[in-house]
Amino acid sequence: MTTLTYATRDSATMLGRNLKHMRRYPSLTLMLIGQPVLLLLLFVYVFGGTMGAGLPGGDGRADYLDYISPAIVIMTVASVALSTAIYIAKDATEGIIDRFRTMPIAKASVLTGHVLAALVQTAFALVAVVAIALLLGYRPGAGVAGWLGAVGVLLLLGIALTWFCLALGLAAGSVETASNTPMFLVLLPFLSSGFVPTDSMPAGLAWIAEHQPFTPIIDTLRACLEGTSPGADAWWAIGWCVLITIASYAWARRLFTKVRAG
Amino acid sequence: MNTHIAAIEVAGIAKAYGDNAVLRGIDLTVPVGTVYALLGPNGAGKTTMVRILSTLTDADAGEARVAGFDVRRESEGVRRSIGVTGQFSAIDELLTGRENLRLMADLAHLLRAEAAARATELLERFGLTDAADRRAATYSGGMKRRLDLAMTLVSRPRLIVLDEPTAGLDPRSRRDLWQIVRELLADGVTIFLTTQYLEEADQLAHTVGLLDGGRLVAEGTPAELKAQAGGETLDDVFLALTGHAATPEIDDELEEIR
Numbered sequence: 001m002t003t004l005t006y007a008t009r010d011s012a013t014m015l016g017r018n019l020k021h022m023r024r025y026p027s028l029t030l031m032l033i034g035q036p037v038l039l040l041l042l043f044v045y046v047f048g049g050t051m052g053a054g055l056p057g058g059d060g061r062a063d064y065l066d067y068i069s070p071a072i073v074i075m076t077v078a079s080v081a082l083s084t085a086i087y088i089a090k091d092a093t094e095g096i097i098d099r100f101r102t103m104p105i106a107k108a109s110v111l112t113g114h115v116l117a118a119l120v121q122t123a124f125a126l127v128a129v130v131a132i133a134l135l136l137g138y139r140p141g142a143g144v145a146g147w148l149g150a151v152g153v154l155l156l157l158g159i160a161l162t163w164f165c166l167a168l169g170l171a172a173g174s175v176e177t178a179s180n181t182p183m184f185l186v187l188l189p190f191l192s193s194g195f196v197p198t199d200s201m202p203a204g205l206a207w208i209a210e211h212q213p214f215t216p217i218i219d220t221l222r223a224c225l226e227g228t229s230p231g232a233d234a235w236w237a238i239g240w241c242v243l244i245t246i247a248s249y250a251w252a253r254r255l256f257t258k259v260r261a262g
Numbered sequence: 263m264n265t266h267i268a269a270i271e272v273a274g275i276a277k278a279y280g281d282n283a284v285l286r287g288i289d290l291t292v293p294v295g296t297v298y299a300l301l302g303p304n305g306a307g308k309t310t311m312v313r314i315l316s317t318l319t320d321a322d323a324g325e326a327r328v329a330g331f332d333v334r335r336e337s338e339g340v341r342r343s344i345g346v347t348g349q350f351s352a353i354d355e356l357l358t359g360r361e362n363l364r365l366m367a368d369l370a371h372l373l374r375a376e377a378a379a380r381a382t383e384l385l386e387r388f389g390l391t392d393a394a395d396r397r398a399a400t401y402s403g404g405m406k407r408r409l410d411l412a413m414t415l416v417s418r419p420r421l422i423v424l425d426e427p428t429a430g431l432d433p434r435s436r437r438d439l440w441q442i443v444r445e446l447l448a449d450g451v452t453i454f455l456t457t458q459y460l461e462e463a464d465q466l467a468h469t470v471g472l473l474d475g476g477r478l479v480a481e482g483t484p485a486e487l488k489a490q491a492g493g494e495t496l497d498d499v500f501l502a503l504t505g506h507a508a509t510p511e512i513d514d515e516l517e518e519i520r
Contacts, residue, residue, distance in 0.1 A: 006371065009368075009371065013365065013368040013369055016368075017357070017365055020356065020357060020361070021356050094351075094352065094353075094354075094355070095348050095349075095350035095351065096352045096353070096354055098318060098346075098348050098350075099346065099348065099352035099413070100369075101317070102341060102344065102345075102346040103341055103369055103370075103417075104338060104341040104342040
């Protein structure tokens with residue numbers, strides 16, 4: 001077999017291992033899906049009536065559901081990525097990464113196995129969360145192109161955030177730290193166009209919200225799901241995702257060679 | 263592995279972490295088919311030596327060849343030749359014992375039928391058959407250690423590196439592990455192990471290296487070392503050559519006697 005087939009086979013082996021972990025640790029998976037669903041229910045039913053009325057041209061709860069559903073979907077992606085930090089930190093502290101590193105296996109397979117598993121889990125989580133949003137009355141106007149665009153954005157974001165969380169998990173040094181440091185990823189969408197339009201915020205905060213990566217990503221997803229053109233936001237979204245992926249990949253690879261069990 | 267070359271050849275290996283010199287120039291040779299025990303107290307540099315030999319850490323200076331391969335320039339060759347069991351049980355606790363072994367077999371690119379047979383064989387050999395389909399998290403310390411070693415053996419390495427293989431084990435589990443090491447040796451496998459237990463080195467090793475403060479202060483067969491220091495046990499040897507006992511607990515006891 002060639003190097004590439006070995007690399008593929010080793011990554012597939014690692015994917016299988018990580019999927020087994022997810023099946024055996026269902027409480028974590030349930031929490032990852034439960035968290036965005038709970039936020040959706042809270043925002044739609046508790047705050048939604050008032051918030052929806054405050055949207056430009058908004059009329060109430062149903063409009064607010066339409067407005068925040070893309071943000072909730074994005075939070076779901078972030079939430080699953082977060083679990084990757086916990087899984088990789090567990091691998092690192094338990095010494096199994098040391099073992100893998102003394103074996104003649106494709107170097108990147110341990111990390112790519114985690115990324116692939118996270119993407120599979122993200123797909124399941126997204127189906128669940130979108131299904132609940134649809135049940136609550138969310139009605140995206142997207143056609144085939146819009147849905148394809150939405151899947152594309154979510155895939156890019158999933159890859160970017162998973163690599164980022166792998167690096168954070170490897171940098172953490174303990175499972176406890178690894179479960180805390182990426183938390184800001186779930187909070188950051190609140191400081192974006194996800195829950196309220198940025199122009200309703202004070203000037204300084206609005207500037208931050210408009211320039212942080214989640215805003216163009218959420219706006220792009222929202223446009224795709226509404227079936228409109230995202231325009232320049234799409235390029236910003238792609239740019240941020242690619243940048244985060246490349247930087248995190250390099251960082252994670254570097255940290256991986258310095259792992260020490262203990 | 264070539265039989266006419268040494269399994270491990272180390273010359274002038276040094277390693278420091280910041281200002282802390284952990285290894286200060288180590289030279290040692292391990293002939294094929296023998297057991298070498300690196301004996302020393304906590305902090306002597308044993309684990310650092312293991313990490314350098316198993317390609318996990320680069321040395322600052324010196325040369326090390328494992329199975330004929332340079333650990334730095336030919337690390338893939340080293341990895342293909344060795345099996346390593348580290349100080350911490352490197353098992354996947356969410357998987358069963360059998361699944362852990364299958365994982366190793368898959369990563370060693372064994373065929374499916376061969377992988378299944380190898381897992382079953384090793385489970386039996388290590389007394390884990392009854393626990394094979396239970397999650398490793400439920401295993402006792404001794405069982406985890408045995409599974410850990412079994413995982414190392416899946417790919418049939420001819421050179422095995424064990425970092426404190428019996429640390430924290432009860433006497434019975436310790437003797438079981440010694441028996442396994444002797445069986446491997448009978449199969450012609452070369453073994454490099456570290457230990458803080460003098461009895462362990464005495465029981466298993468052809469050659470014992472006394473590591474203290476990052477230096478190899480003495481080396482020889484257990485009998486040679488005892489003769490050299492004029493002591494009955496390796497404990498006496500360690501005290502004679504280093505001025506302190508091998509384990510802190512013994513140091514404390516000596517303190518009380520004085």
